Amino acid sequence: MQSNTSTSFNLPENSKLGLRDQICEMVSSSITSGALSSDKRLPSCRELAQQLGVSRNTVFAAYNRLIDLGLLVSRNRSGYFIASETQSVLMLNSDTKLGVEPEKNRGPSPVQFGPSGLIPVLNPLNWTSYPFPFIYNQIDPTLFPVESWRECSRLALSRTQKPAWMDDSVESDSPQLIQQLRQRLLTYRGIYAEQDEILITLGTQNALFIIGTVFSNKDKIIAIEDPGYPGAQNAFKLSGNSFVGVAVDQEGLDVSSIPENCQLVFTTPSHQFPTMVTMSESRRKQLLEASVAQDFLIIEDDYEAEMNYFDSRSRSLRSFDQNNRVIYVGSLSKTVSPGIRLGFMVAHRDIIERARTIRGVMMRHPPTIIQETVALFFRLGYYDAHLRNLQRRYKKRWQVMNHAISTHLSMLEQTQNKGGTSFWLRGPEGFNARDLADRLRDKGVLIDIGETFYLSHDTRSFRLGFAFVTMQKLEEGIIVIAEEVKQLLQ
Structure with a gap:
């Protein structure tokens, strides 16, 4: 009997080749496209003959021809497999530098799309193989407490009693996780919220799209920071909203530049994305006063609030809010792991109720088993130890990055910050960060190009994230960058 997981083949249509050669073409194309795994047995002659409606002798002849060509090998009593030499050649021929597969002729597209206007993430898929990946929003995997997480997963999966994650939670969230957020993360930021004022999301990006959908009002616009977080632009555009950029200075978002007719203002006050400046307390109070006077709500993305290394942490906007004007958004991507994809939002219960309904239409709720595991991670003290x-x-x-940049990249303007996991640099007139990025990639260095974050065209800035690069490589990578910057400036 044929296995349910065996490979299914189809002969090419309207081929002028004989049956044997059609089978050879079909199998070899599957090999070169990477559709076949080297450790998986190909269908036997009898199985493939039944699939294709041809004789076993025809399949046998085709397999032998592929063996002669060095594409397949026959293993005694095991069957036919891809030759190991073939797999090695395919790996060498793949575009490993860019982390993408080579272009394939897949025929004409069945549909034509216009420009989406969305901003994609352009980092190579194999960015971890670069010697100096100074890209943002990544964490050092060696710092993740694997044993602690494994213990929490084991406890969450315990069947001593019926686990909460075995039921369909409809649109609800894990009460254990909500409780841990209320008692630990939120009070840490001066936020006191009831259970019905909190919603679990699949990270900040998901939260922003839900908010954009809640407030998809064509008559009013959303003000966002410029430069700012491209993911917010994507979320608001995809949810049918119009937005306008507001300048950022050394105190954060320029409140005086917020236009009339705004329904929402999106800001990252703890460490502005991407410049890393921290919004001053006076500016925060000014923003809250403006929200009442101009009748708009504030989306506070409390990005990297935990990573302030030198001064006492600034209070969150939500902690100052006396008028239910702030929608607070947080994520566990930077402090636990990006792959866990959990975040949360805090707002007035009426907003959360509408957001919960919209989330339910999108994906019911984030996986309960992950919520339960994270709740245990908090409750058993592993999160606090990991964060420290x-x-x-x-x-x-x-400190190493700041010293290296001050020493080797002093020819560039550096935005002053008090923490976070990146630095924002800006060149003089005529400097092009895209040219720098292209040159650095050939040297094994990846950086974030600044123009990605601007609504206006600005090519002079770039960002260096350091969370993934090891301590020993930080200054070495900065020296490589400095050499290329000097050549461009000359």
Whole structure:
């Protein structure tokens, strides 16, 4: 009997080749496209003959021809497999530098799309193989407490009683996780919220899209920081909203530049994305006063609030809010892991109720088993210990980076910041960060190009994230960057 997981083949239509050669073409195309795994047995002659409606002798002849060509090998009593030499050649011929597969002729597209206007993430898929990946929003995997997470997963999967994650939670969230957020993360930021004022999301990006859908009002616009977070632009555009950029200075978002007729203002006050400046307390109060006077709500993305290494942490906007004007958005991507994809939003219960309904239409709820595991990670103290370790390690890297940039890249303007996991640099007139990025990629260095974050065209800035690069490589990578910057400036 044929296995349910065996490979299914179809002969090419309207081929002028004989049956044997059609089978050879079909199998070889599957090999070169990477559709066949080297450790998986190909269908036997009898199985493939039944699939294709041809004789076993025809399949046998085709397999032998592929063996003669060096594409297949026959293993005694095991069957036919891809030759190991073939797999090695395919790996060498793949575009490993860019992390993408070579272009294939897949025929004409069945549909024509216009420009989406969305901003994609352009980092190579194999960015971890670069010697100096100074790209943002990544974490050092060696700092993740695997054993602690494994213990929490084991406890969450315990069947001593019926686990909560075995039922369909409809649109509800894990009460254990909500409780841990209320008692630990939110109070840490001066936020006191009831259970019905919190919604679990699949990270900040998901939260922003839900908010954009809640407030998809064509008559009013959303004000966003410029430069700012491209993911916010994508979320608001995709949810049918119009937005306008507001300038950022050394105190954060320029409140005086917020236009009339705004329904929402999106800001990242703890560490502005991407310049990393921290919004001053006076500016925060000014923004809250403006929200009442101009009748708009504030979306506070409390990005990297935990990573302030030198001064006492600034209070969140939500902690100052006396008028239910702030929608607070947080994520566990930077402090736990990006792959876990959990975040949360805090707002007035009426907003959360509408957001919960919209989330339910999108995907019911984030996986309950992950919520339960994260709740245990908090409750057993693993999160607090992990966060202290991150703060200690990242502070050391920040100091090394700051010294290396001051020493080797003093020809560039550096935005002053008090923490976080990246630095924002800006060149003089005529400097092009895209040219720099192209040159650095050939040297094994990846950087974030600044123009990605601007609504206006600005090519002079770039960002260096250091969370993934090891301490020993930080200054070495900065020296490589400095050499290329000097050549461009000359």
